[in-house]
Each structure stands twice: as structure tokens, then as C-alpha cells.
Amino acid sequence: MRWDGISEFVYVAEYESFTRAAKExxxxxxxxxxxxxxxxxxxxxxxxxxxxxxxxxxxxxxxFYQHCRGVIDGLDAAEQAVSSLQTKPQGRIKLTAPVTYGExxxxxxxxxxxxxYRDIEVTAFLSNQKIDLIEGGYDxxxxxxxxxxxxxxxxxxxxxxxxxCAAPAYLEKYGVPYSLVDLRQHNCLLGTRDYWHFIENDKxxxxxxxxxxxxxxxxxxxxxLVDAALKGLGIVQLPxxxxxxxxxxGALVSVLxxxxxxxxxxxxxxxxxRHLSPKIRLLVDYLAEHxx
Numbered sequence: 001m002r003w004d005g006i007s008e009f010v011y012v013a014e015y016e017s018f019t020r021a022a023k024e025x026x027x028x029x030x031x032x033x034x035x036x037x038x039x040x041x042x043x044x045x046x047x048x049x050x051x052x053x054x055x056x057x058x059x060x061x062x063x064f065y066q067h068c069r070g071v072i073d074g075l076d077a078a079e080q081a082v083s084s085l086q087t088k089p090q091g092r093i094k095l096t097a098p099v100t101y102g103e104x105x106x107x108x109x110x111x112x113x114x115x116x117y118r119d120i121e122v123t124a125f126l127s128n129q130k131i132d133l134i135e136g137g138y139d140x141x142x143x144x145x146x147x148x149x150x151x152x153x154x155x156x157x158x159x160x161x162x163x164x165c166a167a168p169a170y171l172e173k174y175g176v177p178y179s180l181v182d183l184r185q186h187n188c189l190l191g192t193r194d195y196w197h198f199i200e201n202d203k204x205x206x207x208x209x210x211x212x213x214x215x216x217x218x219x220x221x222x223x224x225l226v227d228a229a230l231k232g233l234g235i236v237q238l239p240x241x242x243x244x245x246x247x248x249x250g251a252l253v254s255v256l257x258x259x260x261x262x263x264x265x266x267x268x269x270x271x272x273x274r275h276l277s278p279k280i281r282l283l284v285d286y287l288a289e290h291x292x
Contacts, residue, residue, distance in 0.1 A: 005039030006068050008032045009047060013065045014271075015134075016055050089279035090119035096133075097142035100222050101160075101266075102126040104241055105291065106142060113286050120279050133271050139280050140270040142287075144239075152269040155284055158291035159263040160239045162197060165252040170232040177235070177255055180211055187234035188213035192220050196237045198259040208261075266291065 011021035012032065022029040040047050047061035057065060097106050102124065110122055125131070125138075133141055133152070147154055177183055180198060188196070190213065198209045215234050219225050222242045229236040229243075230251055236243075246252040268284045 005035035005042075007072065008035040009039055010065065010068050010072055012036060012048065012055060013057055013061065018055065089117055089282050091277075091279055092121040092123060093140075093280055093283060094123045094125075094136075094138050095140050095142065096125045096127060096131050096136070096138055098128050098144060099126045101142070101144065101239075101241065106287070109287060109290050110283070112290075113283060117279075117282065120283075122283075133269075140268050140284065143267050143269055145264045147265075147267060147269065152271060154267045154269045155288065156265050157268055157284075157288045158266040160241065160266060161263050162237055162239055162261055163243050163247065163254050164196070164235060164237045164256045164260070165229065165243055165247060165254045166235040167230055167232045167251065168253055170229075170234065171253060171255070173232070180209070180256070180259060183211065183213055183235070183256075186215075187217075188215040189225050189228050189234040189236040190215055190218040191222065191225060191238075194218075197261050198256070199261050200259060209259075 007025065008021060008027075008031075011024055012018055015021050015024065018029050018032050022032045025032065036048065043064075045060045045064070046058050047064060049056045049058060103126065107124060110124065114120060114122060125136075130143075131138065131141065133139075142157070144160060174186060175182075177186055180200070183196075194214065195210045195212045198211055199206045200209050201207070217225070217228055217233060219228075222238055225236050225238060226242050226246065228234065230246065235255070243252055247254055268287065270280070
């Protein structure tokens with residue numbers, strides 16, 4: 001009886017809805033409600049605030065949820081560990097990733113992965129918008145930078161670095177910027193934002209700066225910005241996977257290295273209630289090995 005109502009409570013806490021929890025569990029809303037009411041009665045604690053418009057956790061409910069989530073995760077992991085010994089990875093994986101990173105780095109690796117694991121199918125949706133994984137039914141997402149959603153589990157796959165760079169001919173004609181103030185005298189090639197990220201040392205502490213810049217070009221295409229920089233039209237700030245081969249060949253030159261941001265993490269994230277099945281864990285581990 002100590003297990004009665006635990007799964008129902010965890011799903012309601014995560015979905016903030018009795019109806020959605022019931023749908024996920026494949027039972028009726030009334031049954032979910034009865035199980036949680038019985039659980040609260042057994043514990044003699046109110047776990048949820050219920051209104052006609054919203055369901056939220058009480059303070060006691062938040063504490064109880066954290067422990068219950070760990071218990072269910074452990075049980076799921078135990079079941080998957082046993083089943084993975086008997087079955088080979090198979091089935092469909094649905095994921096989402098940023099457009100350019102997905103095209104250049106991720107999907108070629110997934111193609112290699114699928115050559116090895118023919119019984120796995122992959123559906124990938126590339127978008128620079130932050131997609132609701134639960135609403136969209138996604139198994140995992142690849143995200144870049146700081147993670148703000150604490151409801152997700154995350155595994156670091158790799159990292160990226162942003163470079164400010166320009167063609168040698170441009171720097172010879174217009175000069176090399178040595179400080180952030182110098183960028184005011186340069187044609188900055190813009191992406192979707194009109195500011196660039198930097199780190200500046202202020203009183204022995206690193207300070208993040210979003211510096212507003214301007215220029216004659218603004219594209220929502222990293223490839224087009226690289227092309228413009230290669231043709232001497234200005235200075236650009238882009239992630240390493242756009243510019244690293246051009247930096248290596250000397251076609252572009254990195255500047256303002258002292259102000260470069262620290263590396264940003266590249267993560268595989270997935271909802272707490274979408275545990276890593278053998279096929280998903282296999283893919284995540286494969287990406288972590290090859291992207292690193």
C-alpha cells in the first residue's frame with residue numbers, strides 16, 4: 001500500500017494537471033484524484049493545492065515529490081537494466097536540435113549511429129525555437145548554452161566557443177580592434193541580435209557584457225555571415241563550428257581574444273518523466289563520445 005498513489009502524485013506534480021496525468025498513465029481522472037486523496041489521508045499531509053484553474057504543490061508536497069521522483073527513477077532504471085539484457089535497442093527516437101548545429105554536427109553523427117543500429121528509427125526536428133518537449137512528445141533535445149529549465153534532466157555532450165573574426169584584407173584596411181570600444185569604428189556583421197557577448201575583467205572579477213554593435217548587414221544565416229566576412233565586408237561573431245576551418249586556413253583571423261566568453265555547454269536534455277530507455281541512452285552516450 002505504500003506505493004499506492006505515488007505515481008499519480010508525481011505525474012500530477014509534473015504536469016500540474018489531473019487530466020494530463022491521467023492521460024499519461026492511461027487511467028481515469030477520477031482514479032487519479034482518488035489515489036492522491038487516499039495518499040494525503042494516509043500521510044496526514046496536504047500535498048497539492050487544487051483550484052478550478054490550477055494545481056500546484058504545497059511546501060510539503062515539494063519535499064515529498066523530490067523523494068518520490070528519485071524512487072520512481074530508480075525503479076525505472078532497474079526495470080530498464082533488466083530488459084536491456086534481453087532485448088536489443090529498437091524503436092523510434094524523437095528529438096529536436098538547433099538548425100545549423102543539427103545540420104553540421106548532429107545529424108551526420110546520427111546517420112553514423114543508425115548505420116550501426118538498424119532497428120532504431122529517428123525523427124529529428126531542427127528549430128532555433130525552444131520547444132516544449134512534453135507537449136511535442138519529444139524524447140530529448142539538444143540545447144546550447146545555459147540551461148534555465150530545472151524540470152529537465154541534462155547530460156553534457158560537448159561545448160562550443162564564440163569567436164570574433166574578420167578577413168586579413170579587412171583588418172589590413174580598417175585596422176585590428178584591440179578593445180571593445182574599438183568596435184564602434186568597425187562594420188559589425190549582425191545575426192538575429194544587435195548585440196554580441198563578451199567577458200571583461202572588472203576589479204579582478206569577470207563581468208558578462210552584452211555589447212550593442214552595428215553594421216551594414218544583418219542576416220539570420222550564419223553561413224551567409226561567414227561568406228560576408230570572408231569577402232572582407234566586416235567583423236563577425238560566430239560559434240566555432242561556423243568558422244574553425246577558416247581560422248585554421250588563415251582565411252579568417254580571430255580578434256579580441258582577451259574578451260572571449262567562456263565555453264558554452266552543449267547538452268542533451270530530457271524530461272524527468274521521459275526516462276532514458278536503452279535506445280535513447282545508447283544515442284546520448286554515442287553523441288557524448290563523438291562530439292567531445
